Amino acid sequence: MMASEMDCAQVINHLMFQKSLIDDEPQDDRESRIGSYVKTVEEIQRGTLMPSEDPFERSVALVFELVVQQRFDPWDINLIEFSKLYLAKIRKADEVNLVIAGKIVYMAWEILKLQSEQALRRAEKPETVEVMFDGWEPESFDLFVDPFELGSGEALLYAEEMPIDEKVRRKSDRPVTLIDLLDAFDEAKKESDIRKELAKFMQKYKRPDFDDKAHKESLEDDIASVWERLQRCGNGPIPIGDLYTSGKEDRVTVFVAALFLAKMGKISVWQEEVPFGMIFVEAKVPWDIVQLEDASALATVQVQNVPVVK
Amino acid sequence: MKSERIIEAELFSAAKPVTVTELSQISGLDARTVRSALDKLAEEYNGSDRAIEVSKMGPRYAMQVKKDYKDYAWRLSEMEIPKDVLKTASLIAYYQPVLQSKLFDLIGNKVYEHVKSLEDLGLVRTKPRKNSYELTTTKKFIETFGIDARSRTEVKAWLEGELTKKSSPKKS
């Protein structure tokens, strides 16, 4: 019991923002905050059904649970740190329990969503500077606002002709052929198989309490749609940003779907530099049927191998 | 700026065959100049070994890929029916007669929009059934894709055949 308490405190410590670096919160306050969090975790621990016996997974799940239940500020969770810890753990593990991994990732997604909702609310608040300077001429700004180095870009502000212009290309379309239909069928069949696979996966392992939440969106829908967007981008590595269509929620959707697709073996995901580098995704096998079949076979095997958890 | 170059830009960017009047309206060149520019271009393109030609179809002109190069050209151009709509069409053909609600499970809520546009194109027929719609392919579907089948059962069988043909060498 003591040991698990220790583990838990450590994990929370890792997951929490490094508050002392970010704001002026004194070290003591921070410790007492974490202490109280640990206590809450201990309380919750008794009443909650947590599938994993692994202290790490258990602690992460509990901490996330607290956020999801709105007893933590979502921004107190450092998801980057979480991904690092979790990836490190998964790399070391001989076998990954997909049930628990899925649950944890799903919870991380919820937190990310809560964070982005807050960020969105914050960003949507009109900046005070906007009100102050509304209708003012830009020339007079540098009196009030710290100007940034304009460099030669200043020329752009006054230029009549922009160095960039839309290129005119041919817009031609052609009748569809039988080969197109077959290609489409091939893709459609694979995609719907993935959906079926996913539906089964989600059905089997969904957390009962998620149903009560506002997340009625179907994760399968999201994953399928993100997979399609990826296909449309063609061959090779694609910055994840290119998969976003609109809105902030969409980013969360794309990100989580990418995690699932990666887990299913359909795509690779990597980041240029941690933590703020560009994230890239690449479909492992957009055109190569053999490999895609292998990949889906692998995902099926993984699902089947998952030990049965209540 | 040479008039034939202006007409060249217009022909290139036009997605469909255009008339001299249209070319003249956009370029601001008179019809006679447009015609002589078209002649020059046709000579320049069609006489050379280029893969592109300027061709005349009745009163309309178009820039297009020469016949010999057609095989290389079509794959990269955009399809008349968007790919994802085509995917839905193929699933309907494969599972037909299939309930729209069943298809929803396979492809999600874009099914409504796709079925609508396939119905508009005359490729798919809908019939109310069990609080949903039963979807089948039409004769036009068979004609559009030149499938060797005379009924929807045959379309289905044909697709099934194609599927096994594709997957069999890879399995095991």
Added chain:
Amino acid sequence: MKSERIIEAELFSAAKPVTVTELSQISGLDARTVRSALDKLAEEYNGSDRAIEVSKMGPRYAMQVKKDYKDYAWRLSEMEIPKDVLKTASLIAYYQPVLQSKLFDLIGNKVYEHVKSLEDLGLVRTKPRKNSYELTTTKKFIETFGIDARSRTEVKAWLEGELTKKSSPKKS
């Protein structure tokens, strides 16, 4: 059949900028041959007085109307970005990654509307940061404006190059 003619047919019919890999897959020509064909075509088109050019955008190639002839090109459903939005786009490209709040200092509150429409067009990406948004350009930006760059750093460098090219004779 000359390889550059095959590639010419492919480029002409491609609906969007394509990579050497795509060209190679469809033509059956190896990547080296495709590259050399592209070089030949670029020389042939771009060096002549023709209204069409072969342009390179990082790893992608496209056939497009030369800048001087753009006004004569057939306007279909091209985006037609308003000039002031284009200005905002170029500022973002030049200063990226740039905070929306910084851009506000430069162009005032129209920045919100412009960024929104550039984001809707898929040309600019926004990322929440420091109570504002960090703005960067997308792959579609590169393709739409036909910039020879494969990353936002290269877009920035390209723009800088264009500016110094332009500004030297113009500044009084």
